[in-house]
Amino acid sequence: xxxxxxxxxxxxxxxxxxxxxxxxxxxxxGISGRSLSNSVxxxxxxxxxxxxxxxxxxxYEVLAEQEGDAALxxxxxxxxxxCQMDSLATLDYPAWGYGLRYQYGLFRQVILDGFQHEQPDYxxxxxxPWEIERVHVSYPVKFYGTVEEETLNGKSxxxxxxxxxxxxxxxxxxxxxxxxxxxINLRLWAAKPDGQYDMESYNTGxxxxxxxxxxxxxxxxxxxxxDDRSHQGKELRLKQHYxxxxxxxQDIIRRFKDGHNxxxxxxxxxxxxxxxxxxxxxxxxxMRVLVDEEHLGWDQAWNIVCKIFSFTTHTVLPxxxxxxxxxxxxxxxxxxxxxxxxxxxxxxxxxxxxxxxxFNRLSQMSIVEEGAVKSIxxxxxxxxxxxxxxxxSRMHSELLKTRVFKDFYELWPHKFQYKTNGVTQxxxxxxxxxxxxxxxxxxxxTEAWIRDIDLLIGLQEFAxxxxxxxxxxxxxxxxKMRLAEYIEAMSGVKVSLxxxxxxxxxxxxxxxxxxxxxxxxxxxxxxxxxMEKTQRRKVVPRVCIVGGKAAPGYEVAKKIIKLCHAVAxxxxxxxxxxxxxxxxxxxxxNVSVAELVIPGADxxxxxxxxxxxxxxxxxxxxxxxxxxxxxxxxxxxxxxxxEIGEENMFLFGAKVHEVPALREKSSDDKAPxxxxxxxxxxxxxxxxxxxxxxxLCDGVEGDSDFYLLGSDFASYLEAQAxxxxxxxxxxxxxxxxxxxxAGSGRFSSDRTVEDYAETTWGIEPCTCPS
Ligand code: OAK
Numbered sequence: 093x094x095x096x097x098x099x100x101x102x103x104x105x106x107x108x109x110x111x112x113x114x115x116x117x118x119x120x121x122g123i124s125g126r127s128l129s130n131s132v133x134x135x136x137x138x139x140x141x142x143x144x145x146x147x148x149x150x151x152y153e154v155l156a157e158q159e160g161d162a163a164l165x166x167x168x169x170x171x172x173x174x175c176q177m178d179s180l181a182t183l184d185y186p187a188w189g190y191g192l193r194y195q196y197g198l199f200r201q202v203i204l205d206g207f208q209h210e211q212p213d214y215x216x217x218x219x220x221p222w223e224i225e226r227v228h229v230s231y232p233v234k235f236y237g238t239v240e241e242e243t244l245n246g247k248s249x250x251x252x253x254x255x256x257x258x259x260x261x262x263x264x265x266x267x268x269x270x271x272x273x274x275x276i277n278l279r280l281w282a283a284k285p286d287g288q289y290d291m292e293s294y295n296t297g298x299x300x301x302x303x304x305x306x307x308x309x310x311x312x313x314x315x316x317x318x319d320d321r322s323h324q325g326k327e328l329r330l331k332q333h334y335x336x337x338x339x340x341x342q343d344i345i346r347r348f349k350d351g352h353n354x355x356x357x358x359x360x361x362x363x364x365x366x367x368x369x370x371x372x373x374x375x376x377x378x379m380r381v382l383v384d385e386e387h388l389g390w391d392q393a394w395n396i397v398c399k400i401f402s403f404t405t406h407t408v409l410p411x412x413x414x415x416x417x418x419x420x421x422x423x424x425x426x427x428x429x430x431x432x433x434x435x436x437x438x439x440x441x442x443x444x445x446x447x448x449x450x451f452n453r454l455s456q457m458s459i460v461e462e463g464a465v466k467s468i469x470x471x472x473x474x475x476x477x478x479x480x481x482x483x484x485s486r487m488h489s490e491l492l493k494t495r496v497f498k499d500f501y502e503l504w505p506h507k508f509q510y511k512t513n514g515v516t517q518x519x520x521x522x523x524x525x526x527x528x529x530x531x532x533x534x535x536x537x538t539e540a541w542i543r544d545i546d547l548l549i550g551l552q553e554f555a556x557x558x559x560x561x562x563x564x565x566x567x568x569x570x571x572k573m574r575l576a577e578y579i580e581a582m583s584g585v586k587v588s589l590x591x592x593x594x595x596x597x598x599x600x601x602x603x604x605x606x607x608x609x610x611x612x613x614x615x616x617x618x619x620x621x622x623m624e625k626t627q628r629r630k631v632v633p634r635v636c637i638v639g640g641k642a643a644p645g646y647e648v649a650k651k652i653i654k655l656c657h658a659v660a661x662x663x664x665x666x667x668x669x670x671x672x673x674x675x676x677x678x679x680x681x682n683v684s685v686a687e688l689v690i691p692g693a694d695x696x697x698x699x700x701x702x703x704x705x706x707x708x709x710x711x712x713x714x715x716x717x718x719x720x721x722x723x724x725x726x727x728x729x730x731x732x733x734x735e736i737g738e739e740n741m742f743l744f745g746a747k748v749h750e751v752p753a754l755r756e757k758s759s760d761d762k763a764p765x766x767x768x769x770x771x772x773x774x775x776x777x778x779x780x781x782x783x784x785x786x787x788l789c790d791g792v793e794g795d796s797d798f799y800l801l802g803s804d805f806a807s808y809l810e811a812q813a814x815x816x817x818x819x820x821x822x823x824x825x826x827x828x829x830x831x832x833x834a835g836s837g838r839f840s841s842d843r844t845v846e847d848y849a850e851t852t853w854g855i856e857p858c859t860c861p862s
Contacts, residue, residue, distance in 0.1 A: 124174040125683025126159040127222045127265075129523050134182070134270040161682045162220075163197035163213055164280075166320035167599045168709050169368060169406045171683065172484075175709070175841040178516040181269030181276045182543060183842060184857035185849055190340040192332060193223075193263050193280035196315040201641045201680040206657030210318070210644050222265055223280070229262035231342040232286055233335050239427045250384060252427040257286045258309040260339030270518050271543050273860040281339045283312035319643035321412040321601075325465075330416060330424055337374045345381065355388060359399035363853035366403040366478065369414045369470035375401055375477035376428045379435070384427070390434075402852050403478035404511070405471065406706050408491050409603070415467035418460070432468055436460050439476050446503065457499050475500050475507070480852050483510040484707035485728040487748065491703060511848055512728055513707040514841035517545055520713045524687035527567045528717060532833070535560055545842055551834035561826045568694075568718065568829070575692030579637075579676050585664050588671040591633035592819045595693040595719075597681050600642040600649040603704040607652050607792065608801045609638065609697055610659055612808055613675055614770040614779075617663050620672055631672050632816040637693070639678035639685065651788050653677070658779040686710075691717050694825075695742075695815055698723040699808070701799045703748040712839035718829035720818075722811055724804075728839070736835035740828045742818075744811035745804040754803050763793070763802025766809065 132138045142152035165171065173189065180187040199210035236255030241248055265278040285306035293302035311328065312335050323329075348361060366372050375397055382393035407413070422429040436459040447453055455462065459472045475481050475497060483489030489510030493501040501508050522529045522542055533539045535554055541547035554560045569589065576587050587593075596609050613636050620631060638656050642649030660675035678685055690696075696714040698705070698721060705727035714721060715732060723729040724745040733741065746754055754762060775789045776782070792801045818825055837843075849855045 124162050124164065124171075124177075125519070125687070126156070126161060128159050129156045130178070130519050131222075131268055133522055134178070134268045134518060136271070160215055161197075161684050162215060163682055164191060164194055164316060166198060166316070166318065168707075169320070172406075172513055172515075172709055172841075173367060175514065175516040175519070176845055177267050177276065177278060178269070178518055179514075179841040179845040181267045181274055182272060182516075182518070183845060183849075184269065184272055184274045184859050185276075185845065185855055186858045187276050187855075188344075189267070189276070189278040190336065190343075191278060191280045192313050192316075192336050193282040194313055194316045198316055198641070198682075199318055199644065203653070203657065203677065203679045206654045206661070208642055208650050208653050212315075220263075224264045224266075226262040226264055229343070230284070231260050231339050232257045233260050233283075233338040235331065235334070235424055237426065239430060244387070249387070250427060250430065252380075252384065257288065258312060258335065259284045259286045260335060260342075262339075262343070270522075273862060274858075279340075279343065281313060281336060283310050283314075283335060285309040318641075319645060320599075321407075321409060321643070322645075323414050323416075325415075325417045325420055325467075327420060327424060330420060333370060334373055334377075334425060334428075337371055337377050341374060341377050341381065355382065355386065355392075355396060358396050362400050363402070363855065364400050365848070365853070366401055366474050368404065368406045369474050372403070372414075372470045372474040372477075373425075373428065375473065376431050376435070379431050380427055383431075394435075394438075397477055398479060401474075401478040402480040402482065403474040404482040404484065405474075405492065405496075406484055408488060408496060408704060408706055410496075413496075414470040415461060416470060418466040418468060421468060429468075432459060432473065435473070435476065443503070453499055457503075471497070472500075475504075479507065480509055481507045482852070483508075484513045485731060486510055486512060487703075487727055487730050488706040491748075509851065511844050511852075512731055512839070513709050513712070514839050514844040515709050515712045515716070516841045517542060517716060519687075520690070521716050525567075525571065525691040525717055527570060528691065528833075531563055531567050534563075543842075545837040545840040548837045549834055551830055555827050555830045555834065560830065561823060564718070564826055564830060565822070568692075571691040572694075575689060578688055579635075579678075582678070583676055585674055585676060587635045587674050587676070588633055591635045591671060591674070592694045592815070593635050593637060593692055594695040594697065594722075594815075595637045595639075595689055595714075596697040596699070597637070597639040597678065597686060597689055598710050600640040600646075600652055602648055602791075602799050603700050605699050605701065605799055605801060606638060606640065606656070607788065608699055608799075608804065608808060609636070610652070610656050611767070611770045611774075611792075611801065611805070612812060613663070613673070614659055614773055615766055615809065616812075617659075617666075617669065617673055618770065618773065620669055621666075628672065632819050633672050635674045635676065637676045637678060637689065639681035639689070641681060648788065648791065651785065654781065655774065655779065655785055655788060658781055658785075662779050686713065690714055690719065693717070693719040694819065695720050695722055697721075698726070698729055699745070700724060700726045701751065701804070702726045702746055703751050704799075712836065715832050715839060716836040718833040720815070720825070720828055720832060722815055731838065732835075735838050736831055740831050740835075742811040742815045744807040746800060751800065754800055755798065757803070762800075763797070764806045767802050767805040768793075 132141050145152050145155060177189050195214065195216055197213040197215050200213050202209045202211050234254030234257050237253045240251050240253060242251050260281040261284050263280045263282060265280060266275045267278055268275045312331050317329055344362060348358060364374060378397050379393050382388045382396060383390055418429065440454060440458060443454060443457060457472065459469055459476060461467045461469050483492050489508065493508055532541065536547060536550045572589050572593055575593065576589060580586050596606060598604055600606055620628065642653055656677050660677060663669060663673055663675050678689065690713050693714060696719045698708055698711040702724050703726065708727040711721055711723065711729055711732060720741060722742040725743060725747055771789050771793060774785050790796060
């Protein structure tokens with residue numbers, strides 16, 4: 093498809109990609125989950141497939157369940173790419189996605205005695221039937237070596253003499269759009285030893301070592317790094333970045349050159365989206381190829397780079413901003429380091445002209461960070477080289493402009509934009525919640541909303557309709573039954589369908605505050621235990637469901653998982669509490685688990701400390717499925733409030749502008765007594781493992797409560813109480829649920845992608861002839 097659009101001339105093509113959690117992400121694929129169910133729905137052949145299978149004696153649903161998840165990413169960032177690929181295909185945009193074909197995806201989480209253990213996810217064990225190996229599409233990727241100065245046609249130029257070459261082989265994964273003949277491609281690269289043999293080693297008899305060294309090449313694409321937020325300056329990780337970038341760019345440039353003799357039209361035809369900084373070596377690589385290999389002048393090459401790249405950042409956390417040690421970069425990619433220095437030199441000169449000799453500011457904005465470990469700031473590099481810098485929600489963008497990249501915003505205000513994230517309704521309603529999908533279509537009288545999400549607003553008209561309420565509740569109940577069966581099979585705990593299913597599923601991170609949730613569950617338990625028996629009748633029963641993986645080296649997150657299990661053990665075995673409260677930890681949270689849990693949730697929690705979640709996309713999936721949100725005003729929830737109104741959700745907590753002052757206050761002045769009481773219960777060993785949990789408790793008391801669990805606790809409990817109250821009135825709850833789905837249209841990735849196409853990439857749909 094993309095080749096067509098390039099040769100049509102008028103339409104620009106966008107190449108986006110993701111190397112799951114790092115590299116050059118974006119519109120591609122990270123965690124994509126299962127393929128079959130999504131593809132047959134998009135192709136409109138689900139019923140035919142089901143019929144054909146039944147004639148062969150198979151049940152479609154049972155067969156679809158056999159497919160494992162492709163877990164080629166870490167979390168929100170990667171899954172976002174998968175949603176955007178679906179939207180790009182559906183909306184007929186000419187786009188390609190690129191990524192790495194890891195042999196081991198994100199680890200499988202196994203819980204033993206309440207502790208997380210990681211098991212390798214060798215997802216290719218039985219092959220991958222959806223991919224097409226392109227043995228003839230392969231490119232050499234070079235590493236190490238030296239740079240020498242040579243003279244060519246009287247001009248001095250730099251020549252990189254690499255020390256190692258690895259072959260990148262393409263594996264194509266077609267992504268069909270919904271209701272269109274358009275199918276786009278996700279091209280994943282696998283590393284193979286190159287075809288050149290080191291004859292010297294063979295001749296000296298070191299045959300075994302020569303083979304082993306060659307084999308080592310394959311490690312580049314062998315495993316996904318499971319920690320998406322901290323960068324340890326590992327060589328293998330940098331190798332993955334460059335391997336991915338180099339192979340993808342060779343592919344893109346080769347395709348461009350098939351139809352063009354020079355690079356004049358390159359910016360007209362190609363748009364490259366840096367999805368976070370992981371692929372940002374691409375800007376340097378394009379400079380290198382244009383200057384060293386295509387022999388364009390520096391200024392001409394720079395002009396091209398500045399027109400083709402745009403950058404989306406996905407974080408506000410300083411520790412997630414990538415820095416690459418200069419020593420590492422210089423040894424692996426010596427020519428690239430030179431080019432970065434040259435880009436930085438030019439940038440600093442330009443900056444001096446604009447701001448004078450303000451050395452403090454110059455050093456803050458420099459691409460090169462001086463210090464104990466001299467490093468390259470990948471975000472600064474990306475901003476300098478991109479024409480647009482996007483945040484992923486309005487709030488995120490404001491924080492970028494006023495805090496994270498303030499200096500850059502003052503320099504280039506025109507570069508800063510935002511595109512609030514979105515998720516695809518095809519996977520998150522049509523595939524994962526077919527009965528809700530049918531109900532929506534019935535009441536809207538059309539299936540057109542599957543492509544045109546704005547039509548969902550039509551449900552508002554029926555939000556108080558008694559018949560719709562009846563059917564809506566029935567759909568939700570069936571989904572809850574499915575989830576309850578899963579919970580029982582997985583944990584042995586039987587849960588009541590009359591209870592409110594309250595869910596928090598996402599990566600475990602301190603800023604996402606799973607600990608706040610668990611402490612409030614302890615509070616609920618404590619209240620129930622201390623109640624008169626007669627009062628207990630008024631308690632709204634809850635099934636609290638928590639799920640998420642902790643990065644293997646993230647001790648605090650692992651302790652939170654253990655605490656969740658320790659508390660669950662106590663509560664779930666307390667006959668006195670019975671169905672009033674249950675706590676379930678869903679192990680190995682992934683896309684398939686989300687597809688089961690989200691449709692069955694009554695309430696979902698998005699409770700990050702304000703100003704920490706760049707956007708959040710889980711909240712959008714729950715919203716579409718008619719689940720009510722209990723949330724802080726953070727990331728994209730601020731925009732959800734605008735769409736569905738504060739009255740249809742449960743909001744709490746400090747606002748973003750209040751956070752700095754609250755951090756200054758001592759914890760004892762801001763945490764309520766209930767908070768100290770529950771923390772004390774953990775400290776005193778009420779749930780066992782007293783010593784093990786000590787540091788968790790220390791981290792939220794005294795002056796160390798950085799994420800403000802103590803100061804938000806009282807308002808959190810109020811929001812929880814409001815949710816209980818609303819749940820008692822099931823008609824009111826159902827109305828809020830319908831209004832949530834009705835108001836979710838703005839959070840479709842179709843909208844995000846259309847916005848990118850129009851205002852960042854300048855591309856238009858390219859309809860396939862039928
Ligand atoms: C991971 C590593 C480095 C930088 C960012 C991330 C990441 O996963 N960010 C997440 O991206 C999502 C998609 O934009 C957002 O919804 C999440 O808020 C953000 O944490």
